[in-house]
Amino acid sequence: MTIQDLAMLYPQHVQTTSARTSEALARGGYDHLVVPSGTLHYHVFDDRDYPFATNPQFKAWVPLTRNPGSWVVATPGQKPKLVYLQPADYWHAVPQAPSGWWVDQFDIVVIRTPEEALQHLPKDASRCAILGEPQSALGDFVPNNPPVVVDYLEYHRAFKTPYEVALMREATRIGVRAHRAAERNFRAGSSEFGIHLAYCQAAGQDANDLPYSNIVALNEHGAVLHYTERDRLPPRDSRSFLIDAGASFHGYACDITRTYAADTAGEFQTLIDTMDAAQLRMCDEVRAGFDYKQLHLNAHLAIAGILRDFGITRLSPEAAVETGVSSVFFPHGIGHGIGLQVHDVAGFAESDRGGTIPKPAGHPYLRLTRVLQPGMVVTIEPGLYFIDLLLEELRQGAHANDVDWARIEAFKPYGGIRIEDDVVCTEGAPLNLTREGFAAA
Incomplete structure (x- = not known):
């Protein structure tokens, strides 16, 4: 993707x-939308700040993710305004003046102190919908976050x-590059910590940039x-590797999970x-x-069929889902919306006026219940795991005899499998950003 593409x-x-x-x-009966970028948070009893996280409502407008103390003001019929904090500071690096392919879309005012923003916000705060966290308050501009x-x-x-x-798509390209590096380091015998560092190096991103904390799991x-x-040291025998790790680009996220077997000719590889x-x-x-609720339920049926085909359970897929046995091996949701946030908002929204679409009975961890429409981007991340806590509950329950415990013990040393792609719903066939990214890498 080029600068010209973004500019267009x-x-x-x-x-x-x-x-x-x-x-x-x-x-809502308001005249202006006012959105603070956010402010730094500090540890209690300390002068150390947490990594800055931009208000998603702010980065929905501008590709800025490291600019605390800035504001966007949108008034219908007028060009949106960016109040950009560029402090006079010799303790920290100062943000560069706004420039590039996006600045022509805004009236931009540069300020040197956070308080100067008040000169450039609307006259009457009571006529503003102010979207942000409480500590972003400045004078009368206290976030009210009106629900409507x-x-x-x-x-x-x-x-x-x-x-x-x-x-x-660009975040995915970065993430795929880092996933390739992580797999290489797994096959070279690295520790979880070493794989994580290799991932960050390949992505060119660390904890301040990544959209979520990397999951790097061996065995x-x-x-x-x-x-x-x-773990800082590699295990004696690296049998399997599950990595759930993403990347960011101008405030937007990718979310990718892959699972690998050390023995590419073994049964766990066949299960993968x-x-x-x-x-x-x-x-x-x-x-x-x-x-999307039906997609989740269909995933349970598919995984229940795999469990039966591999001799792990003796139940039909329908019976495994009905009895809850499938949830022992697949205990989370099939996915979620993604975009400005990894778990994007309004996953349960009934309409743009509010309301909630409930989750299917017996499936408390599903994060999206809406009907899919063009433009939506969702993750698809089925899993199959061998989790001691859930297996022990199964062993003590009414369906203990419906599984083959010897087969379970054979697979437990590998931990589990999760495979996750980011998929765009279109007017026609879906666009799989993740598979597209791996194919091009």
Whole structure:
């Protein structure tokens, strides 16, 4: 993707965001949208700050992620304004003056102190919808986060503009490059910590840049869904490797998971290959008008069939799902929305006026219940794990005899499998950003 590509796509993105803002403000009876970028957070009893995280409502407008103390002001019928803090400071690196392919879309005012922003915000704060965290308050501009405005903007944020998809494609390119480096280091015998460092080096991103904390799990650690401990020494025998790691580009995220076997001719590799084929079929269900809840339930049926085919359970897929046995091996949701946030907002929104679409009974961890529509970007991440806690509950329950415990013991040293792609819903066939990225790498 070139600078020219971004320059062509960005104006339409700002137009779309402005139109959504105008409607949201009209519904709430406000004249202006005011969005602070956020401020630094500090540890209690300490002068050390946490890594800065930009307000997602701010970076929905501008490709700025390291600019605390700045503001966006949007007023219907007017060019949006960026109040840009460029402090006079010799303790820290000062942000460069705004420049590049995006600045023509804004009236930009540069300030030297946070308090100067008050001179450039609307006269009457009571006429403003102010979206941000409480500590971003400045004078009368205290974030009020009116639900009618937030509900509308977050609901429609699910529908990505071509500019947003382009940024997610670039984040994917970075993430794929880093995943390739991680696999190479796994096969070379590195530790979890060493693989993590190789990933960060290849991505050119660290904890301040990555969209979430890398999951780098060898062997049994793959059975811990959010494993982030990262042993410093490699295990004596590296049997398997599960990595769930993303990358960012101008505030947009990718979210990629892959699982590898050290023995590429063994049965665990065959199980990975079978899960991979099933995952691709699930990705193909990302179609306009398809209910994401049903996609999740279909995934349970598919994984239950794999469990039976590999002799792990003796139940039919339907019985495994009905009895909850499939959830022992696949205990999380099939995925979530993704974009400005890894777990993007409004996953349960009934409409842009609010309301909630409930999760299917017995599936408490699903993060998205909406019907898919063009422009939505979702993850598809089926998993199959051998988790001691859940297996022990199964062993003590009514369906203990419906599984082959010897088969389970044979697979437990490998931890588990998760395969995750980011998929765009279109008017036709889905666009799999992740597979596209791996194919081009």
